Amino acid sequence: xxxxxxxxxxxxxxxxxxxxxxxxxxxxxxxxxxxxxxxxxxxxxxxxxxxxxxxxxxxxxxxxxxxxxxxxxxxxxxxxxxxxxxxxxxxxxxxxxxxxxxxxxxxxxxxxxxxxxxxxxxxxxxxxxxxxxxxxxxxxxxxxxxxxxxxxxxxxxxxxxxxxxxxxxxxxxxxxxxxxxxxxxxxxxxxxxxxxxxxxxxxxxxxxxxxxxxxxxxxxxxxxxxxxxxxxxxxxxxxxxxxxxxxxxxxxxxxxxxxxxxxxxxxxxx
Amino acid sequence: xxxxxxxxxxxxxxxxxxxxxxxxxxxxxxxxxxxxxxxxxxxxxxxxxxxxxxxxxxxxxxxxxxxxxxxxxxxxxxxxxxxxxxxxxxxxxxxxxxxxxxxxxxxxxxxxxxxxxxxxxxxxxxxxxxxxxxxxxxxxxxxxxxxxxxxxxxxxxxxxxxxxxxxxxxxxxxxxxxxxxxxxxxxxxxxxxxxxxxxxxxxxxxxxxxxxxxxxxxxxxxxxxxxxxxxxxxxxxxxxxxxxxxxxxxxxxxxxxxxxxxxxxxxxxxxxxxxxxxxxxxxxxxxxxxxxxxxxxxxxxxxxxxxxxxxxxxxxxxxxxxxxxxxxxxxxxxxxxxxxxxxxxxxxxxxxxxxxxxxxxxxxxxxxxxxxxxxxxxxxxxxxxxxxxxxxxxxxxxxxxxxxxxxxxxxxxxxxxxxxxxxxxxxxxxxxxxxxxxxxxxxxxxxxxxxxxxxxxxxxxxxxxxxxxxxxxxxxxxxxxxxxxxxxxxxxxxxxxxxxxxxxxxxxxxxxxxxxxxxxxxxxxxxxxxxxxxxxxxxxxxxxxxxxxxxxxxxxxxxxxxxxxxxxxxxxxxxxxxxxxxxxxxxxxxxxxxxxxxxxxxxxxxxxxxxxxxxxxxxxxxxxxxxxxxxxxxxxxxxxxxxxxxxxxxxxxxxxxx
Numbered sequence: 001x002x003x004x005x006x007x008x009x010x011x012x013x014x015x016x017x018x019x020x021x022x023x024x025x026x027x028x029x030x031x032x033x034x035x036x037x038x039x040x041x042x043x044x045x046x047x048x049x050x051x052x053x054x055x056x057x058x059x060x061x062x063x064x065x066x067x068x069x070x071x072x073x074x075x076x077x078x079x080x081x082x083x084x085x086x087x088x089x090x091x092x093x094x095x096x097x098x099x100x101x102x103x104x105x106x107x108x109x110x111x112x113x114x115x116x117x118x119x120x121x122x123x124x125x126x127x128x129x130x131x132x133x134x135x136x137x138x139x140x141x142x143x144x145x146x147x148x149x150x151x152x153x154x155x156x157x158x159x160x161x162x163x164x165x166x167x168x169x170x171x172x173x174x175x176x177x178x179x180x181x182x183x184x185x186x187x188x189x190x191x192x193x194x195x196x197x198x199x200x201x202x203x204x205x206x207x208x209x210x211x212x213x214x215x216x217x218x219x220x221x222x223x224x225x226x227x228x229x230x231x232x233x234x235x236x237x238x239x240x241x242x243x244x245x246x247x248x249x250x251x252x253x254x255x256x257x258x259x260x261x262x263x264x265x266x267x268x269x270x
Numbered sequence: 271x272x273x274x275x276x277x278x279x280x281x282x283x284x285x286x287x288x289x290x291x292x293x294x295x296x297x298x299x300x301x302x303x304x305x306x307x308x309x310x311x312x313x314x315x316x317x318x319x320x321x322x323x324x325x326x327x328x329x330x331x332x333x334x335x336x337x338x339x340x341x342x343x344x345x346x347x348x349x350x351x352x353x354x355x356x357x358x359x360x361x362x363x364x365x366x367x368x369x370x371x372x373x374x375x376x377x378x379x380x381x382x383x384x385x386x387x388x389x390x391x392x393x394x395x396x397x398x399x400x401x402x403x404x405x406x407x408x409x410x411x412x413x414x415x416x417x418x419x420x421x422x423x424x425x426x427x428x429x430x431x432x433x434x435x436x437x438x439x440x441x442x443x444x445x446x447x448x449x450x451x452x453x454x455x456x457x458x459x460x461x462x463x464x465x466x467x468x469x470x471x472x473x474x475x476x477x478x479x480x481x482x483x484x485x486x487x488x489x490x491x492x493x494x495x496x497x498x499x500x501x502x503x504x505x506x507x508x509x510x511x512x513x514x515x516x517x518x519x520x521x522x523x524x525x526x527x528x529x530x531x532x533x534x535x536x537x538x539x540x541x542x543x544x545x546x547x548x549x550x551x552x553x554x555x556x557x558x559x560x561x562x563x564x565x566x567x568x569x570x571x572x573x574x575x576x577x578x579x580x581x582x583x584x585x586x587x588x589x590x591x592x593x594x595x596x597x598x599x600x601x602x603x604x605x606x607x608x609x610x611x612x613x614x615x616x617x618x619x620x621x622x623x624x625x626x627x628x629x630x631x632x633x634x635x636x637x638x639x640x641x642x643x644x645x646x647x648x649x650x651x652x653x654x655x656x657x658x659x660x661x662x663x664x665x666x667x668x669x670x671x672x673x674x675x676x677x678x679x680x681x682x683x684x685x686x687x688x689x690x691x692x693x694x695x696x697x698x699x700x701x702x703x704x705x706x707x708x709x710x711x712x713x714x715x716x717x718x719x720x721x722x723x724x725x726x727x728x729x730x731x732x733x734x735x736x737x738x739x740x741x742x743x744x745x746x747x748x749x750x751x752x753x754x755x756x757x758x759x760x761x762x763x764x765x766x767x768x769x770x771x772x773x774x775x776x777x778x779x780x781x782x783x784x785x786x787x788x789x790x791x792x793x794x795x796x797x798x799x800x801x802x803x804x805x806x807x808x809x810x811x812x813x814x815x816x817x818x819x820x821x822x823x824x825x826x827x828x829x830x831x832x833x834x835x836x837x838x839x840x841x842x843x844x845x846x847x848x849x850x851x852x853x854x855x856x857x858x859x860x861x862x863x864x865x866x867x868x869x870x871x872x873x874x875x876x877x878x879x880x881x882x883x884x885x886x887x888x889x890x891x892x893x894x895x896x897x898x899x900x901x902x903x904x905x906x907x908x909x910x911x912x913x914x915x916x917x918x919x920x921x922x923x924x925x926x927x928x
Contacts, residue, residue, distance in 0.1 A: 108304075145303035150414075155535035157304060208415070 012040030014073075015184060015216050016061065021070030023056055023240075030056040031067070032240045038184065043210050044218045045231035045248075049260055052237040054220045055097060058186050061218070062094055063087040075183070088117055093182035095173045097189045097220075103162030107172050110161055111147055114179030115140045147175045150212075151205060167198035171205070178209065185209070187219040191226055199223065203230055228252065236260070279457035280480040282355035284522040286452060289315035292525045295498055300344045301532040301540055309344065311525070317431070321345075322352035323448055324434030328383070328407060328425075332357030332451075335379045335463065339363045339372070339395070340387025342504040342530045345411045345427050347518060349385040354461060354480075355452050361463045361475070362509040365391065373398035374472060375465050379706065380404045385427070388412035392424065457481040463706050464511050466658045475706030476511075476658045483519040486661035486700035489682040490515065491524040493666060494628045500526035500547045505537045511658040512550050512632065542622030549629040553636035556651065559621050560640050581609035582646070589614075589646035594670050614647040623649060630654040630666070635739070635762065638674035645672065653677045655739060659715065659722055660684070661700030665737045676736035686737060687721070692754050692837075693743040694724040727756060729837040738835075747778030753840030755783065757868070760841065763831065767824045768793040772853050772860075774871055775843070776879055782844040784882040786875065787821055788853055794820075809850045809907060818912060821848060825914055833917035842916040845882050847889070849875075850907035856896045878909065887911060 016038040023031040031053045038044045046054050059065040061072065063082035072079050074090060082090070093114070101110050118140065119126070125133040148154055151171050156164055161172050170190060177185055190206065191199045203226060209215050221227045227234060228248040236244040236251060238260040244251050251257055278284055288297065293312040300307050309317065330336065336353050338360050340346050350360040361379045363372055365387065372394055376384065382404050384395050392410055399405060410416060411427045438444050461480040465473040491497070504517035521528045526548075531540040567578050588602040618624045631641070632654040644651045650669065655677035656662035665686060667678035680686040684698040697720045704712035716722050727746040728739040740746060740756040747755045757775040764773040764785065771790035777783035789812055797820070798805060805811040829842040853859040858870050872879065874893060881889035892906040 142303065145305075149303060152533070154304070154532045155539070158539075212414075 012042075014038070015040045015075065016218075017071075017073040018057075018061070019071040019073070021057075021060060021067045021072065023053075023060060023065055023067050029240050031060070031237075033070070034237065034240070034242050035070075036235045036242060036245055038216060038218055040216055041210070041214055042216060042232040043206070043230055044216075045227045045234045046218060046220050046237065047222075047224070047227055047234060047251075048237035051239075052260075053240040054237055055188055056240075057237065058094065058188055058218070058220060061087075062092050062186060088180065091180075091183035092186065093177035093180040093184075094186035095170070095177050095188060095190060097192065099166075099169050099173055101161045101169060101173055101176070104160055106158050106160055107153060107156050107164070107175070108144065108148070108158060110172055111144045111175045111179050112140060114176035115144065117180060143181075144179060147178050150178075150208070151175050167194050167202075170194070170198075170202065174202075174205065174209075178213070178215075181213075183216060185215050185217045187217060187221075189220055189222060191221060191223055199226060206230060274457050274481065274484060276457070279484065280354065280452070280455040280459065281461065281483065281519060281522050282351055282452045282455060284484075285311075285315055285318060285351055285355075286449075288522065288525055292498055295525070296527045297521070297525075298344045298347070298528050298530070299544070300530040301536070301543075304532075306529075306543070308527075314344075314348070318348045318352045318355070319448065320431040320434040320438065321348055321427070322355045322434065323437050323444060324430035324432075325352055325358070325383075326356055326448070327433050327437055328430065330356055330358050330383060334358040334383070335361050335381045336383040336385065337361045337363055337376055337379070337381040338385050338508060339391045340365050340385075340411065340508070341534065342506075342508055342513070342517065343387060343411060344530055346385060346387065346508060347504075347528070347530075349409075349427075350462070350518065351522075354455070355448070357451065357455060357459065359460050359463060361465070362507075362514065363465070364507050364509045366507075369394040369397050371473075373401045375475075376402050376405065378472075379463055379465075379475060383407045383409065385409045386411070389415040392416060392419070455480070457484070460703065462514060464509060464514060464658050474708060474711060477703040477706050478661055478700075479703055482661045482700050482702060483515060484523055485683065486663055486698075487515055487520040487523040489700075490520055490663055493663075493668075493682060494548065496520065496524045496526055496548060498525040498527075500524070500627075501529060501544050502526065502548050503529045503531060503537065503541045503544060503546045505531050505534060506551070511662055512656065515662045516548075516550050538622055540622075542619065544622075545625040546622070547625050547627050549623070549626055550632060550654070551629070552633040553631050553640065556631060556636065556644055557640050560643055563617065578613055581605075581613040584609050585614060585646035585648075586642070589648060590642065590672075593645055593648060593650060594672065610648065617647060618649065626650070628652065628669075632656055636674070637766065639766075641674045655737065657722075657724060659702045659724075660696060660698055661702070663698070663700060664694075664696050664724070667736070671734065671736070673731075673734055673736060676731055676734060676738050678736050680737075688729055689723075691743070692727045692729065692740075692746060694726050694728040694737065694739070695721045696724060697721045727754075729754075729835075732836050733834070740838075749777055749783070749840065750779060750781050751840070754837055755841050756838070759838065760785070760828070760832070760843070761866075763828045764824065769797070769820060770824060772866070774853075774866060774868070776872070776882070777841065780883060783841050784879070785825065785843045785846040786871075786878065787825075787846060787848045789817060789821070789848060791852070808852065809905070812848045812850055813907075813910065818848065818910065821846070822912065822914060829914065830917050833919055836919060839917075839919035843914060844916060845911055845913050847878065847882075847909045847911045850891070850909060851893070851895060851905055854895075857893075878911075881911060 014037045019035045021031055021034045046057055048054050056065060060067050063084045121133045121136055148157055153171055156168060161169055191202050206217060210217055231248055234248050234251045235242060236257050243256040243260060244254045278287055288311040294310050296308045297311040297314040298309045336358055338346050338349055353360050361381055363375050383406060386392055386395060386408060392408060395408055408424050409427055409430055413426055457480045459480055460477055461483050462478050463475045465475050502517060504513060506513045517528050529544045531537045567575055584605045588598055588606050591598050592606055626649060629649055629651045631651060641651060652667040652672055654666040655664045657664060663681035664684055665678045666681050684696055686696045689695050701720060701722055725743050726739050727741050727743040728737055731738050741758040745758060749755050755777045760775040761773040764770050769790055770787055772788035774786040775783055791808060794811060794817060798811060803814060803816055805814060811817060825843050825846055832838045832842050859867060861867060877891050878889050889909050889911060891909060892904055894902055894904050896902050
């Protein structure tokens with residue numbers, strides 16, 4: 001259970017390795033000795049029934065939570081307790097299960113906010129908004145426009161995101177994460193609450209992001225169909241433990257997984 | 271026919287002319303990455319020339335056909351001109367056509383090359399490529415997603431241009447040769463093949479010459495005073511003749527700027543940023559905008575709503591008159607001015623139409639309510655009747671002579687006449703060369719002396735002198751005494767009443783016209799509620815004498831309006847009944863797109879039709895119906911048939927009272 005699985009579909013080197021991570025809140029054990037890795041250029045899914053610890057896992061990866069034990073290696077560096085800010089600096093971007101956009105701001109400004117960490121000029125320069133600061137803003141705006149074009153959201157560029165339908169807000173959130181030009185993109189249920197058409201669109205964008213920008217993606221998703229179609233490798237969690245880690249096809253046949261999803265009485269397992 | 275200046279008689283020649291005469295003025299804009307990119311006429315010439323030389327390098331030669339597939343993007347318009355400069359013929363295809371339809375057109379036109387917008391279109395063309403033996407290359411504008419495709423026959427637009435630029439830089443004779451090639455073009459050359467989406471059978475390729483396009487464009491520009499200061503937005507399909515003439519040929523002839531929107535969803539926003547001055551759109555565009563307005567107003571606060579209602583009343587009363595330049599009292603002008611400040615101005619600004627000098631609706635009949643609304647708020651909306659075979663213009667309404675129900679007077683240089691059978695015929699310099707590879711069909715449609723059968727039945731309105739289009743000619747029949755009987759025309763008049771959902775007019779080869787009416791349950795139901803009319807079912811409501819009274823009133827108005835039109839006056843409704851059930855696609859009475867299936871209705875309700883002409887007061891009918899859950903049942907009813915007054919023909923003064 002220690003070593004990260006050696007997936008035959010492995011693409012590149014290991015980008016992020018999670019080793020024996022445990023996390024508990026008081027008496028509640030959210031994660032127990034979880035280990036897996038994410039390789040460069042792949043789409044990695046983390047699935048599991050409700051309360052399995054998927055979001056906790058993601059929160060540990062980008063530093064919202066700090067694991068009580070275990071080790072996280074990102075880009076070859078061991079990080080025991082990374083703060084979210086440092087994670088973002090280091091190239092990890094994410095979207096949230098419940099949207100976390102600036103509702104009163106436009107699509108354009110929301111995505112531009114994703115460039116905040118890339119801004120070189122300080123507050124004073126931004127205030128003057130001339131010379132180098134202006135040149136910098138123009139460059140950032142160009143990048144943002146590329147993302148708007150990529151996600152086909154030109155029509156809502158200047159609309160406050162709070163007024164947008166849910167599916168589009170999700171897309172804006174993805175846009176903001178992309179604006180960071182991350183090495184690793186964490187998507188927490190990118191398709192929750194979407195209809196079939198929106199799901200298909202979102203799947204298309206996730207694949208395009210992966211192929212065109214070469215971004216490594218880790219996603220949590222409930223919709224099994226989506227997971228099986230999109231991901232290269234799948235980790236399955238149940239009650240805070242890893243119960244399977246393999247290709248989608250194998251995971252689908254795994255008895256532990258089937259049992260976890262069909263909801264057999266818990267207690268004897270693990 | 272007027273002859274053209276031989277130095278300006280093809281579109282590529284006009285390009286070279288404009289590049290010098292209007293060199294630094296904008297020819298085209300495209301919103302890309304959130305910014306309006308623009309090209310002057312001189313820059314556009316350079317872009318087109320580079321692509322054109324690149325095409326020649328790829329082996330495109332005089333007489334070749336090449337296809338253009340995609341939405342309105344500058345590069346696709348440039349490709350048309352670039353090909354024409356070599357004497358090749360563009361064949362624009364509807365971008366939303368499915369691969370199968372596309373395959374038919376590409377194969378029929380024997381295109382050797384396709385210039386397409388993006389991956390989606392590349393995929394479509396590739397998927398049918400085994401049916402296109404002549405197709406050698408596909409050029410794409412947007413490279414996204416195409417990186418891993420097999421590029422043996424695929425090439426990017428920009429790469430073709432750099433091929434051309436390299437050639438121009440290295441070979442000094444190249445430019446001269448290219449210019450000579452443009453100069454060799456003649457006005458009688460085939461300029462474009464536009465496939466019309468036929469409702470029956472395969473699409474037909476309408477061949478237009480440079481002469482057709484340029485004379486039509488020149489007349490169109492002159493009619494509405496379009497020049498280099500004007501702006502249009504190109505968002506309708508490039509394969510549609512309206513777009514080809516307005517956004518392409520007319521721009522080259524008039525030197526005005528064509529703006530391409532960022533995406534189809536941003537058209538309103540983009541139009542607002544540009545402030546376009548001229549527009550041509552099908553009625554549904556105006557209808558949608560009106561619906562959006564009404565929905566928004568219904569959601570607005572009470573104060574805003576009352577303000578809107580009040581000033582719309584002012585607009586309905588005075589707006590048209592002010593627009594037509596009639597004399598109106600000072601207080602009306604004042605009130606209208608305030609309304610413009612508070613309501614009409616902001617409303618027009620919202621849709622980006624504040625600067626529109628002329629807006630046309632064309633393609634099909636527009637509801638008079640919609641038409642009058644836009645005119646009332648000060649939009650100079652006019653009607654136009656055009657066909658692909660005529661390079662658009664057949665008739666148009668001149669400023670100040672606007673009617674909701676006519677399509678205007680013959681356009682400049684166009685002759686229009688009505689055949690003995692009631693069909694509209696026209697003859698003009700814009701009349702097409704013929705259908706591509708279909709001389710038989712061409713001969714069927716165009717007489718040896720140049721008159722084209724429009725396929726539409728119509729007549730000249732005696733009051734205004736304008737043409738009115740009634741219906742497709744094949745649907746128009748005659749009464750026994752020879753009076754013209756256009757069922758759809760009558761039915762449309764009836765259906766403009768909200769209480770009438772459907773109407774079926776019968777009368778072909780009969781003595782007079784009768785109508786079967788379907789009431790609209792929502793409208794009549796709410797009327798019933800307000801008027802204490804009690805009913806338990808649709809059937810009971812339909813048979814209610816007070817409902818009959820109400821419908822009688824509507825038909826009476828329709829008859830009066832028919833009596834004012836000499837041609838239609840004989841076809842007034844004499845008897846009618848209200849049907850006991852709604853016409854339904856499940857029963858085969860309507861098509862899925864809600865069009866009447868006349869023959870089937872005639873068979874199903876034969877008993878009612880018999881009763882009409884036997885003079886019976888009541889008719890028994892029993893029809894089989896399919897319920898929503900699929901099981902069948904029978905509805906039996908005894909329907910009342912009422913006689914209704916007809917009016918004497920006003921114009922001719924004939925008396926024919928019932």
